[in-house]
Amino acid sequence: MSGTELKIASIETEVITPSDDNIVPEPGDRFVCTPHVEELTTRAMAYLEVGYSVHFSGAAGTGKTTLAFHAAARLGRPVILVHGDDDFGSSDLIGRDAGYKKSRLVDNFIHSVVKTEEEMRSLWVDNRLTTACRDGYTLIYDEFTRSRPEANNVLLSILEEKILNLPSLRRTGEGYLEVHPSFRAIFTSNPEEYAGVHKTQDALMDRIITINVDHYDRGTEIEITRAKSGVSRRDATVIVDIVRELRLVGVNNHRPTIRAAIAIARVLAHSGARAEENDKIFQWLCRDVLSADTAKVTRGGHPLMDKKVGEVIRKVCNNNTVGRKAGKGLPPDKEGAL
Ligand SMILES: Nc1ncnc2c1ncn2[C@@H]1O[C@H](COP(=O)(O)OP(=O)(O)O)[C@@H](O)[C@H]1O
Numbered sequence: 001m002s003g004t005e006l007k008i009a010s011i012e013t014e015v016i017t018p019s020d021d022n023i024v025p026e027p028g029d030r031f032v033c034t035p036h037v038e039e040l041t042t043r044a045m046a047y048l049e050v051g052y053s054v055h056f057s058g059a060a061g062t063g064k065t066t067l068a069f070h071a072a073a074r075l076g077r078p079v080i081l082v083h084g085d086d087d088f089g090s091s092d093l094i095g096r097d098a099g100y101k102k103s104r105l106v107d108n109f110i111h112s113v114v115k116t117e118e119e120m121r122s123l124w125v126d127n128r129l130t131t132a133c134r135d136g137y138t139l140i141y142d143e144f145t146r147s148r149p150e151a152n153n154v155l156l157s158i159l160e161e162k163i164l165n166l167p168s169l170r171r172t173g174e175g176y177l178e179v180h181p182s183f184r185a186i187f188t189s190n191p192e193e194y195a196g197v198h199k200t201q202d203a204l205m206d207r208i209i210t211i212n213v214d215h216y217d218r219g220t221e222i223e224i225t226r227a228k229s230g231v232s233r234r235d236a237t238v239i240v241d242i243v244r245e246l247r248l249v250g251v252n253n254h255r256p257t258i259r260a261a262i263a264i265a266r267v268l269a270h271s272g273a274r275a276e277e278n279d280k281i282f283q284w285l286c287r288d289v290l291s292a293d294t295a296k297v298t299r300g301g302h303p304l305m306d307k308k309v310g311e312v313i314r315k316v317c318n319n320n321t322v323g324r325k326a327g328k329g330l331p332p333d334k335e336g337a338l
């Protein structure tokens, strides 16, 4: 016998799981838990504990991602984080067939017989959603409406029938996976980015409980700004009041967000400056951070923002000085904490 004897020994699927791809969240020491934050968390937990998946919907900077992590931490399961993205396909969520792995055995002892044995194994690379469903993890799907609705289709049967359909490409198993009873999904999205024309996205919205979140109350914003920067409560109060006042200006009442307040506070703390009208650093810092948000506010074709920021700084700083003399301007229980 001569020539090559090709023998395909087996075709099986090997599943590769990204084992270090999950995290177990723990509350950070700079996490601020005011009654407002606690109420939102309690609401989310009430749904999650019964088995529903929840969705935090709100404008940028309203604390959605932070709340999602906080609720996930309370669930106490490992967390898998996915960010919505236009390029996302469903294979990015559930996994993909990564081709074949071949191993070859050539028996060359007897020269007249060349025996080749090949083993072909299809490699299935589990993706995060598959892992989360199989092992009962918590999936945080941040900004899920940024993914195309088709990519999110796979979630419908997971949430409704508790079954994950795997593509027929996967050669072993029955093409589906039963979702672990501890699996939960926490979604976030910004309704401003959601045009509302995608039926599939609507179908998904139908299967999750949406909690609408707005900007935090003044007291919570002050606490977060302080916790994230280390500035005094008085400085945090001035910064937050400026940001909140500017939110009322122009057409978009969601900007500037708390991120601007945190940025100003962090640079202020780093530079050793104070949130006072005559502090030069504070002046340019506010203008730099806040101008972009009010750039669209114009009068006679000229942007008004610089002037507006200046006016608001003056107004808030004056109020704060007057308020301090009169014992006002700070959240009620914080007056002595300057
Ligand atoms: N409870 C909180 N404690 C501390 N920082 C918070 C809290 N909530 C929000 N933040 C901070 O506020 C900013 C905006 O929150 P984020 O969750 O990213 O908002 P969103 O996802 O709605 O855009 C982030 O810097 C975040 O760290």
Ligand SMILES: [Mg+2]
Binding pocket: 064, 065, 066, 142, 188
């Ligand atoms: Mg976010």
